[in-house]
Each structure stands twice: as structure tokens, then as C-alpha cells.
Amino acid sequence: MRHNVMSESIDTARRRFFDDGAAPRGLVSDTILASWRRCLEQGLVASARPSLMPVERRALGEMQERHEALRRLCRPELEALYASANQAGSIVVLTAPDGFILDALGDPDFLDKAARVSLRPGVPWSEQSTGTNAIGTALVERRSVEVRGAEHYYAPHRVLSCSASPIFDPQGRVVGVLDLSGHASVHHLHALGMVQLAVEQIEHRLFECAFDGADIVRIQPDPALIGTAREGMLVFEGHRLAAANRHALRLLGLDWSELGKRRYDELFASALPVPGSVASMRCQTGDMVHARRDPQRSRIVVPGTVRSPREPSPPKQAIRPLRAPATVFDAQLDAAIERQVRLLDADITVLLQGETGTGKEVVARELHRRSSRADAPFVAVNCASLPEALIESELFGHLPGAFTGARREGAPGLLREAHGGVLFLDELGDMPLSLQSRLLRVLQEREVTPLGGGRAHAIDVRVIAATHRQLQQSVDRGEFRADLYFRVAQSVLHLPPLREHPDVADTVRRLWAALGAEQVPMRLAPDLVRELAARRWPGNVRELVGVLRSLMALGTVGATLTVDDLPDGWRRPAADASASSAFTAGPVAGNLHDLEAQAIDQVLAACRGNMAAAARKLGISRSTLYRRLEARQRGE
């Protein structure tokens, strides 16, 4: 009965939408309506019969092989769902991140029916190709979606009722979709819940594999659920949140775009438990959670804790290297780092200059690691991303109740947290002029006075600064204080852009090895190395590492990867092999400035204006992307 009522209202909604061009609000959900609109805008004709041919068997085999790691990871949940799908006369489907169906298993009768409407391995079920459907629409919406009967865009798919959920990796990238589909005439009450539970399990395992050996912080309001797939999982790099699962994001009131941005003390008001123990912690939302850290694996630096020099254990064979690679430096850079370490140890401030993604922070951490202060804190301050209103209190600390919104117990400030260790002033060139004089005074006098008064505290820090700007020119333009410049630029190390590395192919091979290619094992064919070395890499090493990680995540264990294995959107026609940008599908022209602008515009358009996604794709930070856009507006 319920089904009939529903199908009648959808039929009415379809008539209003497709025949009258009206918005049938209240008759279908906003999600379905938005999807119908997208399909219509793309020119898909709802009354037409879609032509959805499966790829050839060999191509399907290759596609399955390419996604073998994902298929292996999902196997336990696929098998568990298979048993219930079989009983309920439905099927379970696994797709690649683009909606291409890799596997479908379940009730043989329904498999047959589904295959007749192309719901079968080898067929793409993205929204662009197949219209409104649970898999494709879940990919567009980046969340679980149910599409029943005539809610499907194309008439032949009315026989289906489908529930799909995207599978996210710890950086918020979609790695696949899990879907449960059955007869539209049967109301599958728990289908979406079952899919979501299965995806939770898969993501939990994916997180463990990706960060095997790292210091994972596990949080949950209910301590009994710590260690289960319902726990929130977080990984910090320095003070910044580097990875999280969806439970952690929900508990902290965040979304994926905030990864890499949020600092530890913006999320928690109390210190972490010591490794191996459970403690209750207050989140900045005011909620209490229980937190556990894995024993003896401290890699994060949070206020008051000291980084352990121990490196994480090598990754297990199975899913692997979604984590950061070990660092690699060519002989020239290695020697330069050695020299700078000696200077740093002698209390000379080191300034690192280089374009975005050239490895300024990586080198700063390496300087710290090789310095006599390796066992003391490394405290990174991003002078560009601290909110201007808070920058003073974040740096210099404040007394209890020093200003509206100040922490009740006061805060020591980042400069004091670095006491005894190394202070890394990242993006120093973007620090507001008004604060530069105060920072200069601290660096000269080596003491800080918290906001709100109180006594001055002596600080003993070694200082490394970094900027993507030509700081000398900023001084000439009056944007940066000359006296602060001379204070921080006592020794300057220029990090060259990747395109100017003496041997880019060698850098490609070293990074590949550092990503763990030998343990996986997987090789790069010479043509692929040549292709990668020929690109211009506006996002520098960060961008190259991103492509290598994608290659490794998508490749097959034991394979030799060629140009054809480049992720979608990175391949380009042979004639275009000398084009400047890694993302351009077609030829581009102009100087470096124009090329960068074109790359940004294309990626922003592809990401529908989503700044976080575009920054990820470009291989630069979100603040860098904003900066570039602002610079363009100013006509620079």
C-alpha cells in the first residue's frame, strides 16, 4: 500500500517536472529533485532508452585488477551483505570511485533482472552516464542516498530500489561506492542502514591500514565503543589535523575540507592521554569524549608533549601507502641541510624560501630532526592561517579572561610551547605588519608577555622561518619590516621549484621508493617516469607526491605501471606531452602566470567551485589557493 502511494506521488512529480517544467516540491525529496535538474541540464532525455553497454571482458578484468586493493578491503563486508542480499532477493554492488561497477553479487534471479537494465559489472553508474541513481547521486552528493522505483531518471531503472553509500579514505577522498539493490516492488526497510554499517567497517579498516604505525587518537563519548568501527579516529601532523574518519568529524563538528587546517587546540580544550591509556577530554564544542592513543607510537606534537624520534613501523603488505612518504633529498639539498643544521645549532635563524609545495615544512622538520634539539618540541605556527583576531593570543598567550572569548584557564601561547625546542614560523611573509614589530621584540629579547599583562617569560628557542614570497621585495614595497627581515634571514636556504631540480626523473624515482614501492611491490615504467619528469608541476613536490600516491593506490601489486595507469584527468594526448600543466586536458598557451591561472580556473570549474577539493587537486593548500586568487584580483 505504502509503495503504491509512493509510486503515485512520484508519477505525479515526474509529470509536473518533465512535462510542465514545474518543481514538484513535497512529492519527491530535494536530493532527487536536484539530481533530476542536473541530469536535465546535462541534456539527458528521461524518456529515452539509455545506451549502457558493459566494457569488454578484458577491459573489465583490467579495471578489477586496478582496483584489487579496494576489492580486497571490501571483501568481508561484501560477503556478509551477500548472504542477506541473497535471502532478500537483492544484490550487493561495489563500484570504483567513478561509479564503474566492479562486482555485483547476490540473488541469481535478481542478478539476471539487474543485468537486463545494465546494473552489472563493467557498466558505469555515474549520474552523467546513467541519470539519477543511488550510486551516481551518492557520488555527487558525497553521502548515502536511496533511489526508489520511478525516482530513477530513466524509465527502465524503475524496476530497481537502490541504497548506496560512498566509501571515504582518511583524507576525505571517495575510493568507491557500496550499493544494495533490489526489486522496486519490495520495500527494503533496512537496506540503507546495512550499507552504512558495512561502509563504516570498511572505512575503519582502511584508516588502520593507511596509518599503520602512526599515532592514531581514538575518541568516543561511550568508552565501550572505543576500538570499534563507531569510534572517531584522528591523526595529527604537528599541531594540525591531518586525517579523520567521519565519526571523528561528526563528534568535533567538522567537515572534510577542514583537514590540514584545524589545529589541535581549536578542537580540544584538554591535553591528550599518554600513549596506551584512556582519558576523558573536553572538546572545544563543550562535549566530553573518551580518548585513547595507541601505545608507544607518539608522532604528534601537541602542547606540552615531546615528539618521539621513533619512526612508525613499516606498513603492512595489504592496503598501504596512503600515508606520507619518508623524505627524500638529493645530494645538493642534503649538503645544504647539513650546513643549515650547524647554523641552527649555533642559534642562527634560518629562512626557507620557495614556491608552494617545494618542501619548506618538510625541510624545517628535517632541520629539527638533525639538530641537537631533536628530542625537544617542534612547534609550527602558520602565520597566514591564524585568524588575525587571535594571532596575538595564539602566539604570545593570554591570562585568564584577558579578552572576550579567552580561555577560562588562560593559554601559554605557541612561543612558550616551543621553549627548549624549535619554533617554525611558516608563511612569515603573510604576517600582518602590526604584529611584526611585536614578534621582532620577542625574537630579540627572547621573552614573551601574555596578553592581559602578567610577568614576562623567558623563552629559549631556535627559529626557522619560511615563506613563498620574495621577502626582500616585500621589504622594498614596505609590506615587511626590514629589521625583522634581517633578524630572520640570517641564513637563507632557497628550495628550487620541482621543474628546476637538477634531475626530475631521479626525484620521481626517489619519491616512489620512499612511498614504499618496494614493500608493495610496484614499479614505474621508464615511459611513465619520463612523462612525469616532463611536466611542469605548479604544485611542486606536493603535487607530484599526490600523483604517485594515486598511482600506488590504484595500481596492482607486482605491476609495472605505464602512462596508461595515470589517474583519470592526468592523462593527456601524446601530442600534448610538452604542455605545461598536469591537469590540462587540452593544449594551453601563455606565460607561466597564464598557465597557472588556467590550471586554477579549470580545476575550480571541475570541482564546481569547491575550494577545498580544488586545492587538493592542485596540490596546494587552501590558503595558498585563496592567496593566488586574491593576487589575481589585485592584478598581480
Ligand SMILES: Nc1ncnc2c1ncn2[C@@H]1O[C@H](COP(=O)(O)OP(=O)(O)OP(=O)(O)O)[C@@H](O)[C@H]1O
Ligand atoms: N623532500 C621531500 N621528500 C618527500 N616529500 C616531500 C618533500 N618535499 C615535499 N614533499 C611532499 O610535499 C608536501 C608539501 O611539502 P611542504 O608542506 O613542506 O611544502 P611547503 O613548501 O611548506 O608548501 P606551502 O608553502 O604550500 O605550505 C609534503 O607533505 C610531502 O608530501
